[in-house]
Amino acid sequence: MPPTSPDDESRDVGRKGEADAYGALGLVISGVLVWGGVGYLLTEWLDNRLFVLVGLLVGMGAGLYLVWFRYGRQS
C-alpha cells in the first residue's frame, strides 16, 4: 500500500478491517467444515471416533494458518 495521508489510511484500514473480519471468519468456518467433514466420513467408514476429532483440529489449524497467511503477515 503506498503511503497516503493519515485520513486516507485510517479509512482504508477501517474498510479493509471489516472485510477481512468476514473473510477470516469464512476461512475458519470452511476449514472446520472441510476437514471436520472428512474426519466425520472416516469415522463413519472406519468406526473410529478419533478421526472426527483429528479432522476438526486439523481443519481449525489449517483455517487459522490461512487467516494468518492472508491477513496476518506484514506486507
Add this chain to the structure above:
Amino acid sequence: MSDRTIAAEGTGFTPPGPSDFEPPPFFTVAGLDVDKPIVVVLLSALIVGAFFYAASRRIAAGNGMVPGKLQYAGESAYGFVRNSIGLDTIGKEGLRFVPFLATLFFFIAINNLFGIIPPFQLPGTSKIAIPLGLAVIVWAIYNYLGIKRAGFFGYFKNMMFPPGIPWPVYILLAPIELLSNFLVRPVTLCLRLTLNMFAGHLVLVLFVLGGEYLLLEYGGIVGILSGTVSILGSIVMTFFEAFIQLLQAYVFTLLAALYIGGALVDEH
C-alpha cells in the same frame, strides 16, 4: 394474529415464532398466494425504480445541470454508494458496477425498512428467498468476472493455490479455499441478512406483544410497570432496528463489492 389473541386470553402468553413470517395471503392469483412479503418486495422494487427514474428524468432529457430537490436527493443517494462502496473498495474499475451496487443497496435497504414502516412492519428480506436470490446474483457475477479474467483453470488455480506456500500444504489448504470462496461466501451473505432481519422482527414483535400481554392480561402492579417498560422499549428497539436495517444493507453491498473487486485483481 387471532389465534395468538385467543391463546393469550385462555392459557397464557404465546411467544412470537416463525409463524409470524407467514401471514395469511391477501388473495390468490392463478394459484399464487399474494401475501405481505410479496407485496413488500414488489413495493420496494417499485419505490426504488420510481425514485431513481424521477430523480434522473431531467438529466436524461438533457437539462439536469441545475438539479432540483429530487435530483439532488437522487444524486446524493447514488453518490454515497458510488464513493463509499464502489470507489473505495473496487477503485476506478468499480465505477461500471455502481449501477448494480446502488440498486442492490437501495432495494435491500427499502425492503429492510419495511420492517418498521406501518402498516407493513415485516421486512421483505426476512424471507430467505429474497437474500438468497440476491446472493446468487452476486455469486454469479464475481465468479463470471474471475473466470473471464483468468480463464477457467487460472481462476481456480489463483483461488486454491496462493503462491508462497510449500506444495504439500496445498493438500490441506486448497479445499478450504475452494469451499470458502465458492460456498461459504454466498451462504453467509444470504444468512447474515436474512437472520438479522428475522431476529430483529422477532424482537420487535416480542416487545410489543409481550408488553400488551403484561399490561392487559397479566395486570397488577408488576404487569403494568413491566408492560409499560416493554412498550417503551419497543420504541427504542424500533430506532435500533432502523439502524441495523440500514447497516445490513450496507454490509451486504460492501461485501458484494469486495467479492467483485477481488475477482478483478491478481493479488488475493
